[in-house]
Amino acid sequence: MVDVIPEHIKDVWDRWNIRGAIILSLTLQAILICFSPLRKRTPRRLLIMLVWSSYLLADWSANFAVGLISKNQGKELKKDDPPQDKKLMALWAPFLLLHLGGPDTITAFALEDNALWLRHVFGLVFQAIAGVYVVLQSIPNSLWLIILLVFISGTIKYLERTTALYSASLDKFRDSMIQAPDPGPNYAKLMEEYKAKKEARLPTKIILIDEPDKENRPKKLVHPAQASEKRKEKSKLTDLEIAQYAYKFFNTFKGLVVNLIFSFRERDESLEIFENLTDPEEALRIIEVELGFLYDALFTKVAVLHTVIGTISRVVASGTLVAAFILFHKKPNKGSEFHPADVVVTYTLFAVGLALDLISILLFLFSDWTCAALSSLKDDPDEVLSPKDQFFNWLLSLRKLSWTMQECNKEGDDKCSKHEVLTTGFFLRRWCGSINVFNFLAYATNAEVARIHDARGKLRRYAWTAFTYPFEKLSFIIQTLGGWVPKLINAVHRRISHKVNETSRKHPWARSTIYPFYFGFLSRIPHFIKFVWDKFSDFFDISDMLDMVYKTLFVHGEPMTKELWAFMFNELKYKSKFGDSPENAKRISLARGQWTLRDNLPEDADMEKLVGYVTNFDYDQSLLMWHIATELCYQQEETIPEGYAKSKHYSNREFSKIISDYVMYLLIMQPGLMSEVAGIGKIRFRDTMAEADKFFHRRHIENVRDVKIASKTILDVSSDIDPMGVKGDRSKSVLFDASRLAKDLRQLEERYGKDKWEILSKVWVELLCYAACHCDSTAHVEQLSRGGELINFVWLLMAHFGLTDQFQINKGDARAKLIIGK
Known part of the structure; x- marks a missing residue:
């Protein structure tokens, strides 16, 4: 009998399988604790893939190692094995329990993992049983005290992870925020008293009075800008106050994740603070810290560790691990009792375990959560900070947003606007800090994508160009071959068919041999290959995958600019003044362009004509149409209407371009964040793309690769008649609807002197807001683990x-009272 696996390889495996599994498990733990915090800072798929694979393999490797140790404990020793190695391996089993507890920086890779907390409870029970079995098999064992200490540490770590998963599961997350039931005033008792007084013919009435706590509410949060005249010069929030406000609002608004209803008090308190912020950057900083707290609560152990029980358990877990290491290190005659390689592995387990524990403690102590939870907002902002708060303020200042003034690229001096772009260092930022964009016309024409702002250095820019160049060429070759190969096959087929037919007519023998052989067999081979490829491609979704990979070549990141954020902040701040009732707030949140158009168009303009481009179209249809129209306007020669500042004009132009391309990126590349229109949006995109390809081919500009030429060609087409009146509604394309919209915007500017970019920029903010509030809340939270997005x-x-x-702004602010007249 031939052995498939050679004997010497089996011997190596038998000797090193447990050690290898232990080292693999330890390596995966190191990868997770070092790289998992980075996933909230970048959407890079390579990093996310590394974390994902390590997260999945970590539990498997630990369970596999425990199984190997359990099997080894019941196996007869070979002659060459040291007699007491089993006793040392009994120490490794609780270390694997420690690994199964996972690092503090990641408990769940996705929200769905939190729902599996019950599985981890059973895992803890069975792993504990397996550990006890391994230890019992090694008795008598001089390492029993060390094993017990590590076992305690591992059990605590596993319990921490299970508790974190339990508390972050959406059902338990919701239950933890639901307040005690409030039946309200005793209606039955009140009505009995009312009826009795009426029967006694006493003048009685029921009136509503304000709740006692409405006039005597707890002290409102006071913004430093309102504190005193002395602080007017220093009206900005400190770094510690930013974290404190974020922590307070996190505890209030985390209910958004599970669609809870909020009271008017919570709305008023938040609105008052945000309306009084002196700088929109403060709002950005509060929200980024707040989203960080949300990420920590749902994907890490941070929320559990920042409780009293969690802190105590961590002190005990770390203390027992340190004590176990000291006892093992002081144990005499280790080299003679145990195999030297096993002693090295044990020291490695202790050293790496203690190092990872130290990293976890440092991350715990110097986190935003610690700074906010161990300090409180001052009633008097002029109060001097304590030494502890001063330290926290200094620590938080290290992660302050960093901005760099930069001009827009490749626009020429006459079309340039200077903006401050976000350039916070990678390890100091709390989210990716960039806005991914995708442009339809650039994709349709295979044109080079130009960046408006480029915060990268020259070295990174050249390196990225060199990295993507082969993929661009490869995709171009694949596309070219995909277009020319079928044409070449058809041309060869026609040529051969003609020859075979001609030969068959002249020679009878050819009619009975060559003709059936060719048309019955050879000519069907290309069709058969295409049939097999189509079935294979459909089964594995290869065509969509290749198409998505190709689209990523047209995606690039624009850095967030301070001016863009301020523009969006001020737009929402202005709208909040009209959201004084639930009905108005809902009406504003449901608006997808019409509110802005009616509020900003001149009174004598044909308002409903432009509003019809929103109200008469579905949301996904509006997105694609306004996106193409924005690009058509962007590629036209600019004329600044009289009375408009040049800098404001070009800033609005830039804001419109970035938000337009960003929303298109969400629609095409992030359908999970646009779940309401993801399906029909893809169909409409493909139909519009097909019409653009057909149009460019007919005008012989399919290989020009220039968006400006393509835009001019589209605008040259007469569009006096509604495209649907000519084509019908079979096709979902909006290419020439967008052309009509672009012409109407240009006409508005020429006839009424209204800057089209001011209107477009505000419309795009409204379209983005509509997408943000209609996206499922869990999709927002999931995105936090992939670098975060502007829509969050x-x-x-x-x-x-x-x-x-x-x-529920108007509810719960009054109480019934029975009044009896004299």
Whole structure:
């Protein structure tokens, strides 16, 4: 009998399998604790793939190692094995329990993992049983005290992870925020008294009075800008106050994740603070810290560790591990009792375990959560900070947002606007800090994507260009071959068919041999190959995958600019003044352009004509149409209407371009964040793309690769008649609807002197807000683990301004009282 696996390889495996599994488990723990915090700072798929694979393999490797140790404990020793190695391996089993507890920086890779907390309870029970079995098999064992200490540490770590998963599961997360039932005033008793007084013919009436706590509410949060005249010069929030406000609002608005309803008090308190912020950057900083708290609560152990029980358990777990290491280190005659390699592995387990524990403690102590939870907002902002608060303030200042003034690229001096772009260092930022954009016309024409701002250095820019160049060429070759190969096959087929037919007519023998052989077999081979490829491609979704990979070549990141954030902040702040009732707030949150158009168009303009481009189209249709129209306007020669500042004009132009391309990126590349229109949006995109390809081919500009030429060609087409009146509604394309919209915007500017970019920029903010508040809340939270997106910030900012339908603003502010006249 031939052995498939050679004997010497089996021997190596038998000797090193347990050690290898132990080292693998330890390595995966190191990867998770070092790299998992980075996933909230970047959407890079390579990093996310590394964390994902390590997260899945970590539990498997630990369970596999425990199984190997359990099997080894019941196996007869070989002659060459040291007699007491089993006793040392009994120490490794609780270390694997420690590994199964996972690092503090990640408990769940996705929200769905939190729902599996019960599985981890059973896992803890069975792993504990397996550990006890391994230890019992090694008795008598001089390492029993060390094993017990590590076992205690591992059990505590596993319990921490299970508790974190339990508390972050959406059902338990919701239950933890639901207050005690409030039956309200005793209606039956009140009506009995009312009826009795009426029967006694006493003048009686029921009136509503304000709740006692409405006039005597707890002290409102006081913004430093309102504190005193002395602080007017220093009216900005300190770094510690930013974290404190974020922590307070996190505890209030985390109910957004599970769609809870908020009271008018919570809305008023948040609105008052955000309306009085002196700088929109403060709102950005509060929200980024607040989203960080939300990420920590749902994907890490931080929320559990910042409780009294959690802190005590961590002290005990770390203390027992340190004590176990000291006892093992002081144990005499280790080298003679145990195999030297096993002693090295044990020291490695202790050393790496203690190092990872130290890293976890440092991350715990110097986190935003610690700074906010161990300090409180001052009633008097002029009060001097304590030494502890001064330290926290200094610590938080290290992660302050960093901005760099930069001009827009490749626009020429006459079209340039200077903006401050976000350039916070990678390890200091709390989210990715960039806005991914995708442009339809650039994709349709295979044009090079130009950045408006480029915060990268020259070295990174050249390195990225060199990295993407082969993929661009490869995709171009694949596309070219995909277009020319079928044409070449058809041309060869026609040529051969003609020859075969001609030969068959002249020679009878050819009619009975060559003709059936060719048409019955050879000519069907290309069709058969295409049939097999189509079935294979459909089964594995290869075509969509290749298409998505190709689209990523047209995606790039624009850095967040301070001016863009300020523009969106001020727009929502202005709208919040009209959201004084639940109905108005809901009406504003449901607006997708019409509110802005009616509020900003001149009174004598044909308002309903432009409003019809929103109200007469579905949301996904509006997105694609306004996106293409924005690009058509962007590629036209600019004329600044009289009375408009040049800098404001070009800033609005830039804001419109970035938000337009960003929303298109969400629609095409992030359908999970646009779940309401993801399906039909993809169909409409493909139909519009097909019409653009057909149009460019007919005008012989399919290989020009220039968006400006393509835009001019589209605008040259007469569009006096509605495209649907000519084509019908079979096709979902909006290419020439967008052309009509662009012409109407240009006409508005020429006839009424109204800057089209001012209107477009505000419309795009409204379209983005509509997407933000209609995206499922769990999709927002999931995105936090992939670098975060601007739409997540807009979603939370709208909640702070009360522009959602989750506020019962007018409820609960009055109480019934029975009044008896004399």
